[in-house]
Every structure is written in structure tokens, then in C-alpha cells.
Amino acid sequence: MITLSGIRFSYDGREQTLFKDLSLEIPAGSMTAILGPNGAGKSTLLHLVLGLLKPHAGTIRLDQRRRHSYSRRELGRLVGMVSQTDVIPFSFTVLEYVLLGRAPYLNVLALPGEEDVRIAEWALERLGLTDMARRTTDTLSGGEQQLVLLARALAQQPRILLLDEPTAHLDLGNKGRVLRIMEQMVADGVTAVFTTHEPDLVAAAADYVVLMRAGQTLAAGALADVFTSENLSRTYDVPVTVAHVDGRRVVLS
Amino acid sequence: MLLLSIGLAVFAGRYPAPYWMPPRLLLEDTLAQRLVLNLRLPRILVATLLGMSLAGAGTVMQMIFHNPLVEPGFLGVSQGAAFGAALSIVALNASGVGIQLAAAFFGCLGLALSVLLATRIRYGGWTLRLVLAGIAVSALFAAGVGMLKYVADPLTQLPELVFWMLGALWGVTWHEALSILPVTVLALAWLWLMRWRLNLLALDDATALSLGTAPARERLALLAASVAATAVVVAVAGVVAWVGLIVPHLARRLLGADARYALPGALLLGGAFTVLCDSVARAALSGEIPLGILTSLIGAVAFSVLMMARQP
Numbered sequence: 001m002i003t004l005s006g007i008r009f010s011y012d013g014r015e016q017t018l019f020k021d022l023s024l025e026i027p028a029g030s031m032t033a034i035l036g037p038n039g040a041g042k043s044t045l046l047h048l049v050l051g052l053l054k055p056h057a058g059t060i061r062l063d064q065r066r067r068h069s070y071s072r073r074e075l076g077r078l079v080g081m082v083s084q085t086d087v088i089p090f091s092f093t094v095l096e097y098v099l100l101g102r103a104p105y106l107n108v109l110a111l112p113g114e115e116d117v118r119i120a121e122w123a124l125e126r127l128g129l130t131d132m133a134r135r136t137t138d139t140l141s142g143g144e145q146q147l148v149l150l151a152r153a154l155a156q157q158p159r160i161l162l163l164d165e166p167t168a169h170l171d172l173g174n175k176g177r178v179l180r181i182m183e184q185m186v187a188d189g190v191t192a193v194f195t196t197h198e199p200d201l202v203a204a205a206a207d208y209v210v211l212m213r214a215g216q217t218l219a220a221g222a223l224a225d226v227f228t229s230e231n232l233s234r235t236y237d238v239p240v241t242v243a244h245v246d247g248r249r250v251v252l253s
Numbered sequence: 254m255l256l257l258s259i260g261l262a263v264f265a266g267r268y269p270a271p272y273w274m275p276p277r278l279l280l281e282d283t284l285a286q287r288l289v290l291n292l293r294l295p296r297i298l299v300a301t302l303l304g305m306s307l308a309g310a311g312t313v314m315q316m317i318f319h320n321p322l323v324e325p326g327f328l329g330v331s332q333g334a335a336f337g338a339a340l341s342i343v344a345l346n347a348s349g350v351g352i353q354l355a356a357a358f359f360g361c362l363g364l365a366l367s368v369l370l371a372t373r374i375r376y377g378g379w380t381l382r383l384v385l386a387g388i389a390v391s392a393l394f395a396a397g398v399g400m401l402k403y404v405a406d407p408l409t410q411l412p413e414l415v416f417w418m419l420g421a422l423w424g425v426t427w428h429e430a431l432s433i434l435p436v437t438v439l440a441l442a443w444l445w446l447m448r449w450r451l452n453l454l455a456l457d458d459a460t461a462l463s464l465g466t467a468p469a470r471e472r473l474a475l476l477a478a479s480v481a482a483t484a485v486v487v488a489v490a491g492v493v494a495w496v497g498l499i500v501p502h503l504a505r506r507l508l509g510a511d512a513r514y515a516l517p518g519a520l521l522l523g524g525a526f527t528v529l530c531d532s533v534a535r536a537a538l539s540g541e542i543p544l545g546i547l548t549s550l551i552g553a554v555a556f557s558v559l560m561m562a563r564q565p
Contacts, residue, residue, distance in 0.1 A: 012375065052459050076465025083459040089319050090455065103453050104465035109446045111513065136509075156464065163407035164459075 002049060002160065002191070004028040007058035009048060018044060018215040022058070023218075026193055026208065031186045033206035034195045037236055040212040043084060046162045049193070050081055062160065071189035076104025082149045084165045091136040094148055098123055101155030116155075123154040127181060143174030148193040150181050161185060167201060179205045198251035199232055199240070205251035211235045223249075256300070258525040258532075262297045265532035272536050280365040296422050300531040300544075301524040302430075302437045303422070303486040304496055307425040308523025309444045309534045310479035312504065312516050315334030317472050318380055325483040325497040328383065328476070329390035333363020335418055336394040336486045339401040342414050352417065353429075353488040359394070360484035366390045376456065379469055420493035420545030422531055440482035444516060447475060451512040493545045495552040496523055506559055526552070 007022040018041050024034045034042045047053040049060060051067060060067040062078060070078065081238070082099075088097055102116035112120075124130050127147050132140070138146060146166065153161055163182070167175040182205065186192050196202060202209055202223070209226045211218040215237050219226045227249060232240040241252045264274045269285070279285055310325035316340065318327075326332065337359025339345035345356065370386035371379070398418075405411040444451075453466050460467040487493075504519035530547040 047459060050459060050463055053464050072462075072467055076463065077465060080458050081463035083463075085457050085459070086460050089503065090316070092452070092510045094507070096511040100453055100456070100464060103450075108450060108471075111449050162463075163507075195396075198300055212409040 001028045001061075003059075003061040003064075004045075004048070004167065005059055005061075005062070005238050006049065006057045009044065009053065009055045016171060019055070020215065022215070022217065024210060024217055026210070028063075028191050028207040029186065029189060030191060031182065032191070032193045032208040032210065033202040034210045034212060035199060035202050035235065036212035037197055039214070041215040042197075042212055045212070046081070046164055046193065046195060050079060050162060051075060067170060073104050076158075078154070078159055080136050080153040080156045080161045082153050082161070082163045083164055084100075084168065086149055088137040088148070091138045094129060094135055094137060094140070094151075095120060095124065095133040096105065096165070097137055097148060097152045098155050101152040101157075104156065109251045111167065114224075118228070119157070120151075120155045123151045126154060126184075143177070144168050146174065146178060150178065152179075154185065155203070156192065160191045160193070163192065165196060166194050167196070167198075175201075199227075199242075199251040203227060203242075203251060213237075224245060255521045255525040255528070258528045258534045259301065260295055261293075262293065262300070262532040265536045266293065270383035273355045275515060279373045290427065291427070293558025296531065296535075297424070297528055298426045298430045299422055299425045299433065299486070299489060300528045302433060303490050304523035305520045306437050306486045306498070307493065307497035307527075308500035308504070308519040309441055309516065311523075312386055312481045312501040312512065313444060313451060313475050313479045314497075314503050314517045316451055316512060317475065318384060319455060321502065322383070322498070323384075324495075324544035325479060326391070326492070326558070327388040327436075328365030330360045330369040330393060330478060330480050330483050331363075331487060331492050332391040334360035334484065335492055336362065336397045336401070336549070338417050338491070339398050339405075339414050342403045342417070343405045343410050346410075353424075356491075357488035360487055362500065363390055363394060364480045364484075368395075373506075379472075387557055407466070416481050416543060417491040417545035418545075419536070420491035420548070421541060422490055422542045423535075423541050425489065429489050436485045437482045440478040441520060443478045444475065445473075448516040450564045451516065455512075464469060490541075491545065493548055495545075498526055499552045499556045500526060 004022055004024045007019050008017065008126060009024055012212040024085055028051040032047060036042055038101050044053065048055055053226065097124055098120040099112050102119060106112060124133055127150060129147060129151055137145065137148065150190045167178050169176065182192050208221040209223050209229055211226060227242060229240055232242060238253055243250045246249045264276060266274060274285060277419065279289060302399050307325050314320050314325060314327055315321050316322045334356040337355035338352045341352050341355035345351060367383065367386040367390045370389060371382040372383060374382040403412060405414055450471065453461050453464050454468060454472050501519045501525040504515045508514040508518040530551055531544055534542045534544050534547050
């Protein structure tokens, strides 16, 4: 479980405080979507949970323990991140890149061993990327790159996975593949938290939803309770209708 | 390749005849023995350390700054060292050790100013701030060097200043070679030990952090080692261009991007390349060719050819 209580945060040099008193609980083993318009503070929220940003006040707990009581390596084993700005620098082979996910299990000066390679190959196999293992990352399409990022996170074997806009810029086919992999990870016991500004994605994938706007949580709860026309209209400040078509939720605006 | 280039360098030179000394002379001629032992070997050692340090530092900086155009002098180190050398030549009429000390001091000062300025810049992430600060500090020292060139005595000081800024290993002694050995060996050993970790530090901050690293602290530790190695070799050899920029590219091209292989490859390739260039510098003409000219010339041509070649 991820618990944020009384979080206050503002970026250096900006007068406006983004989070004034943010409190939130994300259930363990859920597929949680953080939904909101651009600038709502979704990515900032993930960066606070990860520890990339430090709140000016308030506490963050991961599995009941205060986040700052974990060592870096412990946190690396607990929390994985697929970042929106995560570009693969230089031309690693896919296997070399996925192998980086094993870092939290190795000492600072250690090199990955056979067991780490085996786990990285397992992650590639799980995502259907085994044939790509020797390809360099600069030859991959955008969709393939996103799958490779997920494979790295899978090799990391975290209990909590944070994904910042994981399906942005992907076509329908790749979007579906990414969602299926996330669902598989949640089925394995991982808590997945993803940000998005696409309501349709939330309707298709999430079981727990946090609606955000201008640094405030407007609503948080199970999809069926929170994902309503009224709440989405408030979130986006335009009239939004949630319709049910063939048992699925469809967002009309 | 490094051992081969060192072997060749022992016999390259202008004694007893231009270009090449027959190996049997080493057994028969005491002058040849003394020449190799007292002049060529310390010079080869410094050339090896110089090439390894610049190439290793270049690899680290290109990966940490996610920028393949970065080289070791990037954070104000080279321009700071050049300013220190110029100041000691023009203001103090210094030579030898005086120039080296001033170059090392101002090289480190360049880095310190860059880091200090980066902490005060209120724009962008840490990497961008360091890059911006490095550019500003380098420009500041470059302006100082320009001013010192302008006021230098054109007959005595300016030639020495220009020669130093082109880089050369002329007159390197065992004393100088051994004096830079501890810092360079320790720094390079640290880079080598951290070679796989370097891959993680090349990722964006959020990802690197999520993989259990302390990105800012670990990058700073690697940068400090890179800059220390660069500062001490630049202090002895002057500003030797291109090695730190192109050798990391060559190593990545030959061995792939994974620093487990690319970093040791760059170290060996940098050492071999600099030793070979220095051999040509002292053997090709009756006068010494500044090393920096040769590294630029040979490096740029080799680099262009390799970049035009098919990906292996």
C-alpha cells in the first residue's frame, strides 16, 4: 500500500504551491490510474513517491514503512519506474538494457551474473521480445521501445510499479500490448500506478482511480464509484458523459 | 593493441637514424639503452596515461551528460588549465614544474567554479546546470587566455604558450611520469570498477533512482575521478585535443554502448592511439610536432572513415 498524508510541495522558484495538503491511499495489488488534465501534478505525485522529489511537509509510506527509512537498494527492489522522459541513451542491445533492471540486487561495484541474465531473458520472453535480445535499441520502433522499458521494469521484479503516461504516443495495437503486460504484473501481485490524461485508458485498465486537478485530488476510489460523468466533468472542466456500451465504459465529451 | 603500440613506440624515433631503431641495438648500444630507458619509456608511460585518462574521462562524461559531443575539458578543466599555464608563462615567466602546478591548480579551479555555478543556476536539472556552468566557466577562462596571448611577449612567451596549448610530451622525465601515476591509476581503477554502474547513471534521473542508485552523488564521484585524471595529465602534457572526444566513439562503435566493454575498450584504445601519435610526433620530422596537432589530424581522419563505414 502507498500512503501519502499531509503532503505539501512546490517547485523551486515557483510561487504557487502545487500540493497544499495532499492525502491519498493507494491499495496494494491494485491497478491504479491517476487521471487529470495537463499540469494537474500527476507526474509530480509519482516523483514524490519515488523519492526524486522531496515534499516540504507530510509523510509518504510504502508498505507501512516511511519511504525515507528504506535504503536506495531496498527502494530499488520495492519500486520500479517507467518514466515519461525515459529514453534509452546510446545503442545498448535490448538484453544489455533490460539487464540494468537487476541493479538493485547487485553491489555498487558488482557486474550482473548468470542468474541476472537468466531473469532478464525471462522478462524478454514474457513480453515476447526474445527475438530482439541482440538488436540495438536505436533500431526499435516507439512501441517496441516502450515494451523494452517494461521488460527492464519486469526484470527489476518490484512490488510497486510506477508508470508515467505509459501508452502516450503508442498506436492501438501497442497500447493493448502494454496494458496486457501491466495487467499480468498486477495479477502477479504487483501494485501498478499509472498516470494518464486519457479517460478511455482508465476505463479499460484501472480498478482504482484517483482524479486530480491543479494539485488536488477531486475523488479517489474504485473505478465503479469514481468514474462518473459528474466527476470527469469536474476534472476536465468540460461536460463529459460516461456511457455504457456492451458492458464497457465509454467516455463522450 | 596497446602493448603492440608501446612495443613499436620503444623503437620509433630518430636514433640512430630517422624513424626506426633496429631492436638488436638495444642489446649492443649503451646510448640506445639509456635513450630508451631515460627518454622514451617515461614518455611512453605518460602518453599511455594521458590517452587512457582522456578517453576514460570522455566516456564517463559523454554517458553522464547523455551527450556524445562532450569531452573531458568540458567542465572548465582544459580552459582552466590553459589559463593557469598561460598566466604562469606570461606573468611569472615560469617554465616546467611551475607551468604544471599552475595548470593543475587552475584546471581544478575551473571544475570547482563550474560546480559552484551549477548549484546557483536556477534553471533546469543538475546535468543541464553543470553543462551550462561548464560552458560559462570555459568561456571565461578562454577570454583570459586570449587576453594573456595578446599581452605576451611575441618572441619569448607567445611561442611557449602556443606550444603548450597544442600539447606535447617533449622532455617528459621519470619524475613527471611517476608524479602523475598515483592519481591517474587510482582514478582509472575507480572508473573501471564502476563501468557497469556507469550504464545506470546514463539513464534519466527518475529511472536511475528507481534502480537503486544515488544519481547526483554517484555521478559526482565519477566526474571527480575523471577530472582529477584529466587535470594531472593536462598539467604535464598540455591541451591534447580530440582524444577524449573521438576515442569513446570509436570504442562504442567497435564494442557497443555497454560501458562494461566500451569503457575498458576506450581506455586501451586511448592509450594505444596517444602512444602511436606521440611516436609519430617525435619520429616523423627532425623537429618535434606538437602532439595535439597529430591527435586532431589522425583522429579526425580515422573518425570520419569509421563513421562512413558500415555498422559492423
